[in-house]
Amino acid sequence: MRPHDLLVPTPAGLCCPPGGFHIDPLRPVDKALITHGHSDHARPGHGAVLATAETLNLMRLRYGDGFAGRTQAVRYGETVSFGGVSVSFHPAGHVLGSAQIRIASNGLRMVASGDYKDVADPTCAPFELVPCDVFITEATFGLPVFRHGDADREIAKLLRSVALFPERAHLVGAYSLGKAQRVIALIRAAGDARPIYLHGALETITRYYAARVDLGDLRPVRGTSKAELAGAIALCPPSALKDLWTRRFPEPVTAFASGWMRVRARARQRGVELPLVVSDHADWDGLCATVAATGASEIWVTHGAEDALVHWCVTRGLAARPLRMVGYGEEDEAEGESPAATDSEKAVDAP
Numbered sequence: 001m002r003p004h005d006l007l008v009p010t011p012a013g014l015c016c017p018p019g020g021f022h023i024d025p026l027r028p029v030d031k032a033l034i035t036h037g038h039s040d041h042a043r044p045g046h047g048a049v050l051a052t053a054e055t056l057n058l059m060r061l062r063y064g065d066g067f068a069g070r071t072q073a074v075r076y077g078e079t080v081s082f083g084g085v086s087v088s089f090h091p092a093g094h095v096l097g098s099a100q101i102r103i104a105s106n107g108l109r110m111v112a113s114g115d116y117k118d119v120a121d122p123t124c125a126p127f128e129l130v131p132c133d134v135f136i137t138e139a140t141f142g143l144p145v146f147r148h149g150d151a152d153r154e155i156a157k158l159l160r161s162v163a164l165f166p167e168r169a170h171l172v173g174a175y176s177l178g179k180a181q182r183v184i185a186l187i188r189a190a191g192d193a194r195p196i197y198l199h200g201a202l203e204t205i206t207r208y209y210a211a212r213v214d215l216g217d218l219r220p221v222r223g224t225s226k227a228e229l230a231g232a233i234a235l236c237p238p239s240a241l242k243d244l245w246t247r248r249f250p251e252p253v254t255a256f257a258s259g260w261m262r263v264r265a266r267a268r269q270r271g272v273e274l275p276l277v278v279s280d281h282a283d284w285d286g287l288c289a290t291v292a293a294t295g296a297s298e299i300w301v302t303h304g305a306e307d308a309l310v311h312w313c314v315t316r317g318l319a320a321r322p323l324r325m326v327g328y329g330e331e332d333e334a335e336g337e338s339p340a341a342t343d344s345e346k347a348v349d350a351p
């Protein structure tokens with residue numbers, strides 16, 4: 001069996017004709033296998049959805065009970081079979097419930113990574129390396145300029161700034177699914193037990209996480225006085241950093257937790273005073289190391305800077321191709337960012 005007989009990129013997403021399913025479909029389909037809850041991967045309206053219990057729950061929280069005709073929860077490592085194709089889900093280390101999807105038939109093994117990171121995250125199961133023949137990798141940060149470094153150091157930077165400006169509030173922009181909760185968990189791991197305040201848009205998902213991971217004392221910004229917010233840390237969606245909403249905080253210091261903050265021009269352009277390089281995607285070294293470690297001889301590259309990673313693979317003697325599927329990267333760190341812009345910034349900020 002050739003890879004294209006098992007999985008083929010279509011406008012609706014990656015399709016497995018012998019198994020009769022799509023992976024992270026962009027349009028409503030009969031049967032969807034979904035890697036994780038970010039809205040560009042997990043869309044409502046499919047006939048049936050197979051995903052981890054956490055991903056199904058997160059979809060329910062966002063879209064309501066009727067988000068799919070039927071659902072089936074799959075445990076990590078469990079194998080299910082469709083038309084002779086065996087399917088299993090493996091931790092991707094990206095957000096709670098995130099999975100890589102392995103499909104195998106007639107001795108051919110393919111793994112669709114979804115989004116992933118290969119570094120520790122206290123809020124989700126660690127990335128599992130899944131050996132395969134064809135690895136389908138994301139490439140959100142697929143340029144050598146992106147090296148995320150140590151997230152603990154970034155959180156220490158935030159806490160130093162809080163100590164330095166006890167009369168000001170610190171507002172941290174963070175994506176609502178995954179990043180916000182990871183930032184909170186990292187603050188707790190640094191030994192800070194003070195209340196952390198949440199923008200209303202972060203409350204539902206953070207409460208879901210907090211039932212599974214200890215996130216400490218969390219309070220809504222809503223109803224809290226300006227005086228109480230002095231010296232406090234509050235989290236909000238990135239879009240709220242420029243809102244009138246920020247006026248309720250005393251002299252807010254604006255921070256933004258994202259892999260994009262490696263590029264200083266991005267921070268300046270967003271008016272971010274305190275850029276925090278914290279990413280839920282593998283960085284350039286993580287992508288290259290993972291591609292090599294899977295043992296795959298063929299690599300398909302999707303969303304992000306596809307060409308640079310394809311080039312790297314080819315120089316290593318691997319067959320590689322960009323998938324050029326349109327529609328991913330609307331939530332999480334790929335939100336509103338164009339690979340073309342990162343290319344031009346490379347010259348300015350490359351280490």
Ligand SMILES: [Zn+2]
Pocket residue numbers: 036038094115332
């Ligand atoms: Zn994602």
Ligand SMILES: [Zn+2]
Pocket residue numbers: 038040041114115138303328329334
């Ligand atoms: Zn994605």
